[in-house]
Every structure is written in C-alpha cells, then in structure tokens.
Amino acid sequence: MFHEFWSTVRAFLRAAAGSLYHIVVVALSAGIALLLPAGAKQFLSFWSRVEHDKLSLIAVEMTVAILLIACLNFIHRSIRDRSLARVASGAGLVSFFPRRARRAQRRIAALKEEQGTGRTIKVLGSSGYSSFVDQVGDLSSVLDKCLGANILLVNPYSQDASQRIQAIDHPTYTLATFREEVRQSVALLKRLKAMGKAVKLKLYADPPLMKMVILGDYLWLQHYHADLDVETMPEYVMRHNRKTHGLYTLCTHYFEQRWESTEIPEYDLETDELVYRSRTGSEIRRKRFEVETAPEAVDGIAEQVDCTPEPVQLG
Secondary structure (H helix, E strand, O other), X not given: OHHHHHHHHHHHHHHXXXXXXXXXXXXHXXXXXXXXXXXXXXXXXXXXHHOOOHHHHHHHHHHHHHHHHHHHHHHHHHHHHHHHHHHHHHHOEEEEEOOOOHHHHHHHHHHHHHHHOOOEEEEEOXXXXXXXXXXXXXXXXXXXXXXXXXXXXXXOOOHHHHHHHHHHOOOOOOHHHHHHHHHHHHHHHHHHHHOOOEEEEEEEOOOOOEEEEEEOOEEEEEEXXXXXXXXXXXXXXXXXOOOOOOHHHHHHHHHHHHHHOOOOOEEEOOOOEEEEEXXXXXXXXXXXXXXXXXXXXXXXXXXXXXXXXXXXXXX
16 A cells, blocks of 8 residues: 555656656746846946956956856767767666665665566576565565566576586585575465466576566566676666667577476475476476475575575475
C-alpha cells in the first residue's frame, strides 16, 4: 500500500513540476520585458562613464571576452552532449550507475521493483545469492511481486565454476561458500514455486560473463570481472525501442539463445534433478543434482546477513 501511495505522489509531483516549469518561464519572460527599459538606461549611463576611461574599458572588454568564451564552451559542450544523448537513445541506453552508493542502491531497488511488478522476469547470473536471497538484494522484493521468473545460474559443480572461484582467490569466498549460495537460491525458488509462481531454473556450466536482468521493456546489465566483485562494477539500463539495432534487442536475443540451448539442463525444483531435453523439447535423460551443505560456508554467509533462510537439503 505504501508503494502505491508513493507512486501516486511521484506522479503528482511530475505533473506539478511540468506546470511549475511553464509558470516559471512565463514569469521570467514577463520580468525581462518589464526590466528592459530600466536596464537600457542603466547600461547607457554606465557606458557614458567608462567609454573615456581606458582601464575601465579594458576591464569591460576582458569581462565580455571571458563571458563569450564561457558561452561558446557551454554551447560546444551542449552540442556534444546532445550528440552523445542521441547515440545513447539509439542504442537504448537510458541510465547508468557508475558505482553502488547507498543512495544509488535505493534508487536501483525502487526502479527494479517498479519495472518488474506483475511481469515474468528473466535473470542471467552467477549464484543468485546477492540478488535473491540477501535481504538487501535488488531483486528480493521483485520476486515477491512478479508473475514468474526464468533464471539462469552457474552450476556450482562444473569445472569452469571451480576454476573461476580459484582465480578470484578470496580468503573468505571459497568454492564451498559459492555452492552454499547456489543452494540457498534454489531453496528460495522452491518456496516461490510452492506459492504458485511460474519459476524455472537452468544451470549453465561455463564461467559467468555478465549479470543480466530483464524486466519487461527494461534490461539491467553488469559485467563479471575476473578479479572484482560484480557489485563494484557499473550497471547499465537499456530500454526496448522500435529500432532493431538497440542493445536491448541484442542482449535479450543472447539470453533467449542461452535459455533455449539444449546443452543447458533445466533444474527440476520438485525432484532436484537436472533435466536434459532435445531440440524439440522432449526429455532425454535426468541426472541427480546433489548439493552438500558446508558448515563453514553457512557460518560465513550467516555473518553477512541478518536473516538467512532455513537450510533445505537438496540431496
């Protein structure tokens, strides 16, 4: 109810801001028109005093030159920014968050909740813990209000996943911790499916390339760096438009290709099995997916969040 009230308030403020802008422009125009005669008289009086004073005349000329340079630089920068904005608009880029400051995190979470409510979201990520399970995750509230979700996460038992964790070489982020994060993400998706949401999960084996979240006509994108936490990487927001060369179309096509790939098995949230299918969609085989809970991993994750979901043994 609070979010509905806040949405109404924001819509009212936007409408009021538009009306206030027009009122300010009209008031400024009227004020300038009224002050022109008095301003002209003051300027003529000032000029009559300085036109025969060389020092005052030089000072006025330098001031005018500085103002002219500043105006020309402003115009040049405006033209350049307008050109860049046109390029960004053509590519579908609408927002950019260079870093995750506290204010930016609140803004990101609010936008994602607004864009994902009542939709089927699509997510391509790594373990999913920081987005789904963590109480301050930017998708924790989105999952509660979406219709369904198609989610691609890393298989924590794949060889490439093991090599990536070893390459990060973080003392507290081990392979056991990563597997526990995936286990908790799976447990959360199980609860959502039990609540009646259309949730599907697939596990891919190769190292994660990007974190992608598709919320209707908006797409959020982050890059997985080999040595840095994804939360420290900049986040880009693309919006769907009618132009076929937009980045939204490119990224969603990449997601659909990965989702429909027969090499990526679907995780059966009811039987804890990996289901392999043919190109026609018929089931080929199933493989039991065993996840062992590491006590040290559970303790490490519990220290990071205040509220950790109850462990669910998948094996």
